[in-house]
Amino acid sequence: MSEAVGTMDAEYTSTGLPNRKMAMWAFIGSECMLFGSLIINYLINHRRNLQGPYPEELLNIPFITVTTFVLLMSSLMMVLAFTAVERGDMKWGKVWLLMTAVFGLIFLGGQVYEFNHFYHEGLGLSTNLFGASFFILTGFHGAHVAVGVIWLLSLFVLASMGKLTQENALTVEITGLYWHFVDVVWIVLFVLIYLMS
Amino acid sequence: MATTEAHVPEGRTKEPSLYGGGLWSWVTTVDHKRIGILYGATALFFFLVGGLEALLIRYQLASAGNSAISADFYNQLFTMHGTTMVFLAIMPLNVAFFNYIVPLQIGARDVAFPRLNAFSYWLFLFGGLYLNASFIFGGAPDAGWFGYANLTSTRFSPGIRIDFWVIGLQLLGVSSLAGGINFVITILNMRAPGMKLMRMPLFTWMTLVTSFILVIAFPIITVGLVLLMFDRLFGTAFFNPAGGGDVVLWQHFFWLFGHPEVYIMILPAMGIISEVIPTFSRKPLFGYPVVVYSGILIAFLGFGVWAHHMFSVGLGPIADSVFSATTMLIAIPTGVKIFNWIATMWGGSIRIKTSFLFAIGFVAMFIIGGLSGVMHSSAAADLQQTDTYFVVAHIHYVLFGGAMLGIFSGIYYWFPKVTGRMMSEGLGQLQFWFMMIAFNITFFPMHFLGLLGMPRRTFTYQSGLGFEDMNLMATVGAFLLGASVLLFLFNLLRSLRHGAPASADPWGGSTLEWAVPSPPLHCNFPTLPRVEHRDVLWTQPGVAKTLEGSCEGVHMPSPSLWPLILAFGITVLAVGALPPVPLPVVFVGVAIVVVSFYGWALQPVDH
Numbered sequence: 090m091s092e093a094v095g096t097m098d099a100e101y102t103s104t105g106l107p108n109r110k111m112a113m114w115a116f117i118g119s120e121c122m123l124f125g126s127l128i129i130n131y132l133i134n135h136r137r138n139l140q141g142p143y144p145e146e147l148l149n150i151p152f153i154t155v156t157t158f159v160l161l162m163s164s165l166m167m168v169l170a171f172t173a174v175e176r177g178d179m180k181w182g183k184v185w186l187l188m189t190a191v192f193g194l195i196f197l198g199g200q201v202y203e204f205n206h207f208y209h210e211g212l213g214l215s216t217n218l219f220g221a222s223f224f225i226l227t228g229f230h231g232a233h234v235a236v237g238v239i240w241l242l243s244l245f246v247l248a249s250m251g252k253l254t255q256e257n258a259l260t261v262e263i264t265g266l267y268w269h270f271v272d273v274v275w276i277v278l279f280v281l282i283y284l285m286s
Numbered sequence: 287m288a289t290t291e292a293h294v295p296e297g298r299t300k301e302p303s304l305y306g307g308g309l310w311s312w313v314t315t316v317d318h319k320r321i322g323i324l325y326g327a328t329a330l331f332f333f334l335v336g337g338l339e340a341l342l343i344r345y346q347l348a349s350a351g352n353s354a355i356s357a358d359f360y361n362q363l364f365t366m367h368g369t370t371m372v373f374l375a376i377m378p379l380n381v382a383f384f385n386y387i388v389p390l391q392i393g394a395r396d397v398a399f400p401r402l403n404a405f406s407y408w409l410f411l412f413g414g415l416y417l418n419a420s421f422i423f424g425g426a427p428d429a430g431w432f433g434y435a436n437l438t439s440t441r442f443s444p445g446i447r448i449d450f451w452v453i454g455l456q457l458l459g460v461s462s463l464a465g466g467i468n469f470v471i472t473i474l475n476m477r478a479p480g481m482k483l484m485r486m487p488l489f490t491w492m493t494l495v496t497s498f499i500l501v502i503a504f505p506i507i508t509v510g511l512v513l514l515m516f517d518r519l520f521g522t523a524f525f526n527p528a529g530g531g532d533v534v535l536w537q538h539f540f541w542l543f544g545h546p547e548v549y550i551m552i553l554p555a556m557g558i559i560s561e562v563i564p565t566f567s568r569k570p571l572f573g574y575p576v577v578v579y580s581g582i583l584i585a586f587l588g589f590g591v592w593a594h595h596m597f598s599v600g601l602g603p604i605a606d607s608v609f610s611a612t613t614m615l616i617a618i619p620t621g622v623k624i625f626n627w628i629a630t631m632w633g634g635s636i637r638i639k640t641s642f643l644f645a646i647g648f649v650a651m652f653i654i655g656g657l658s659g660v661m662h663s664s665a666a667a668d669l670q671q672t673d674t675y676f677v678v679a680h681i682h683y684v685l686f687g688g689a690m691l692g693i694f695s696g697i698y699y700w701f702p703k704v705t706g707r708m709m710s711e712g713l714g715q716l717q718f719w720f721m722m723i724a725f726n727i728t729f730f731p732m733h734f735l736g737l738l739g740m741p742r743r744t745f746t747y748q749s750g751l752g753f754e755d756m757n758l759m760a761t762v763g764a765f766l767l768g769a770s771v772l773l774f775l776f777n778l779l780r781s782l783r784h785g786a787p788a789s790a791d792p793w794g795g796s797t798l799e800w801a802v803p804s805p806p807l808h809c810n811f812p813t814l815p816r817v818e819h820r821d822v823l824w825t826q827p828g829v830a831k832t833l834e835g836s837c838e839g840v841h842m843p844s845p846s847l848w849p850l851i852l853a854f855g856i857t858v859l860a861v862g863a864l865p866p867v868p869l870p871v872v873f874v875g876v877a878i879v880v881v882s883f884y885g886w887a888l889q890p891v892d893h
Contacts, residue, residue, distance in 0.1 A: 102475040102476065103474060103475050103476065103477045103481075104474055104475055106475065108398045108399070108471050108475050108476075111470075111471050111474065111475055112398065112399065112467055112468075112471050115466075115467045115470050115471060115501055116467055118501055118502070119463055119466075119467070119501045119502070119504070119505050120505070122501075122502055122503075122505035122506055123505035123508060123509060126505060126506050126509035126510075126539065127509055130509065130513065130524070130535075133532075133535065134524065134530075134531070137530040137531070137532075138530060139529065139530045214516070214520050214521070214522060215520060215521035215522050215523070215529075217523075217529075217530065218522075218523060218524070218529070218530050218531065221516065221522035221523065221524060222524075225512070225513070225516065225522075243884075
């Protein structure tokens with residue numbers, strides 16, 4: 090068959106999907122197991138408290154609803170970033186990449202504020218199992234958001250240097266997969282931790 | 287047109303000239319064949335380390351009331367024996383085969399992510415060194431390979447032994463997860479034209495199934511280890527009853543990973559013998575689709591049996607009954623495979639070679655191990671058997687008699703392909719029988735010891751309970767087993783230098799790796815094969831000729847140092863996480879990680 094086909098050829102794959110995109114899906118699969126385990130741990134442990142503060146005293150649904158909305162909007166920005174890069178519009182691509190990162194940072198700011206507030210209300214990591222399981226679960230999620238923000242800002246910088254172009258649309262798409270996954274995880278956390286408290 | 291003669295190695299180097307190039311080329315390699323060799327050599331080294339730990343254990347248990355080894359050191363020995371054999375020997379030996387063989391079998395030039403592949407190896411090496419460094423920094427982990435809470439709490443395990451274990455396993459987990467993702471993508475996406483899934487070699491199929499299990503199971507243990515780490519380092523109480531936590535929760539997390547883990551260990555060996563048996567019977571695998579579906583079913587069901595490790599915990603009759611039932615169920619696809627292997631041999635044109643002997647040995651020993659396993663599936667019976675030497679007998683029949691014999695079969699089978707030389711057949715067959723006899727002398731008595739009531743994981747036993755003779759027998763057997771391993775190593779190393787030159791296909795195999803030279807060209811396939819059927823070499827006789835040529839003009843991924851640097855950075859981070867180490871070390875580790883992420887991402891694959 091063709092000599093041109095080989096490990097370097099991004100075109101030919103058995104399924105038609107690019108390797109990197111499939112790898113991100115496989116990674117997301119493993120992350121589902123990671124967050125699933127952390128969620129199960131939270132569900133089991135968040136009411137096994139020998140002392141307060143207790144969830145209903147601290148969880149502020151209105152505030153987190155706003156930050157959740159911000160994160161949801163960032164996913165919209167991500168989609169806009171991808172479609173812009175895909176059609177070669179790097180000017181708007183950069184704008185939307187930056188906006189996605191900014192909204193992610195706003196969300197993280199909200200998390201930092203909330204963690205700080207909880208801590209000052211007497212809930213630390215080792216205070217009780219609600220604190221332990223809450224901080225670890227939302228902390229892991231926040232870390233994933235932070236990695237995503239750094240990633241998005243890196244893409245923004247590369248694009249500003251002219252090194253990210255329409256040819257790299259797949260990279261932006263894969264970034265989008267990661268970002269949307271992080272967002273979906275937050276929806277689940279928002280429902281389980283806040284709405285069902 | 288290039289010839290397909292074997293590359294005969296010259297000089298005093300261990301590897302043929304294809305593998306020459308000096309230390310730097312090995313340190314920066316992204317070639318799946320070299321990475322496979324690195325995995326194999328490193329894993330064999332750790333196998334010897336784990337074997338030494340076993341011999342020390344057996345030496346201590348040779349007589350009642352022995353005090354050759356202290357209770358404290360004994361606990362470290364059985365913990366590290368288990369941890370080493372599972373994570374540093376069997377799993378990486380399997381990965382060595384995945385690496386070398388799978389791309390050749392699917393007609394690919396490398397794996398999907400060659401640098402990620404190299405990263406997995408380096409992190410495995412550093413993780414193994416990290417775990418074993420504990421011996422000289424306060425003592426090795428000593429709470430069993432399964433680390434039950436709350437023995438592993440800071441209250442009952444002060445010091446940093448368990449921290450080495452908790453953090454070291456996380457390093458290895460990242461390595462395995464990366465490898466699992468790599469092989470899923472490789473097998474799904476990089477098959478040669480015409481190689482549909484049901485035309486793939488069975489070893490490749492088992493690699494695919496195992497890789498899926500890796501991706502699903504490892505995050506679970508990672509979470510468990512993180513929670514334990516937080517308990518130990520930051521005072522949380524997940525597994526601490528005094529703080530409201532539950533020790534049984536650890537067991538659930540651990541075994542949810544731990545049971546699929548044993549299928550991670552055995553399925554590749556089953557894949558190996560599913561290649562070897564047809565080759566030496568000159569007959570296609572009987573019931574190939576059934577063997578494939580059984581493998582998939584085992585992987586799936588394997589996530590539903592975990593609490594059979596917890597029958598004495600007090601989960602209640604409903605949980606015990608359900609897990610008894612699912613455990614019995616999983617014996618079905620496993621048993622089916624046994625019949626497929628036997629039926630493959632039936633009516634075949636049998637040639638006895640060492641590799642084939644090991645494959646038959648696998649079938650026989652795995653039947654025994656499987657039978658004792660299904661005896662454990664009854665929760666009622668298991669209450670007698672659990673935590674006794676009956677379990678030790680079972681696990682060694684399936685893990686040594688099963689996984690290791692399968693691995694030895696694979697080594698004898700594929701050694702010619704990897705090195706271009708044949709191993710000594712006479713020495714090999716001698717080694718096989720020696721190993722089989724020694725293995726059974728070592729582990730068969732343990733069935734009786736267990737049913738007589740000898741408990742596991744205790745450094746000595748009283749006289750007068752009827753344990754002495756069989757323990758002595760097991761110890762003698764163990765040392766003989768060690769000698770048989772040395773004999774194997776002797777054969778291996780001598781054959782590297784003096785083995786007869788091997789042709790491309792010394793056994794008459796049916797899969798694509800036998801269509802290329804021994805050892806293969808750097809790019810594997812100058813032109814990619816076109817596959818029409820299963821058992822390609824038997825159904826498409828001219829296919830080897832279509833693969834001749836040179837690698838000129840074929841672009842392969844360039845070597846890279848970033849995988850090693852990233853693995854090193856993560857290891858520095860892990861060292862910094864140990865309590866006595868100053869916090870800045872963590873930041874140094876993070877810095878190296880961040881720099882290598884960028885270095886790797888910005889380096890083109892082909893530079």
